[in-house]
Amino acid sequence: MKAVLQRVSKASVTIEGEISAKIGNGLLILLGIEEADTQDDIEWxxxxxxxxRIFGDENNAMNNSLKDVDGDAIVVSQFTLHASTKKGNRPSFIKAAKPDFAEPMYEKFVAHFEKEFGKKIGTGEFGADMKVELLNDGPVTILIDSKEKS
Known part of the structure; x- marks a missing residue:
């Protein structure tokens, strides 16, 4: 499971002209799921x-977490995080999970995130054509891969 975290001053997701999620200070999380992912990957x-700890403290040092700053979050499913670009110029998405596996894992991720975080978060819509807008704060962008946790 891969995630791209973008610290934002604001972000929104629009689907078919309607805003489905909108936040101020917080994180926009792009989530890529592969077939090998498990509940352990979700929890970790x-x-x-x-x-x-990627939010500024009183000295503007990155010492605070999303919880510490009472920020918000949006999670958007993005299979393209598992693109392989080794051969040719057309990416291969063979490592990305198929929708029948990925969608329930995405829903489990959102539910677990809300449970651990203690409040509701925004989401995109699995498989939809979404327009994502953000004002990256910093800019701060972090890539995390659950397969590299050891």
């Missing part, structure tokens, strides 16, 4: 994201 990644 949620815990890691929620406690990642």
């Amino acid at each position: 990644l949620c815990r890691k994201i929620i406690n990642m």
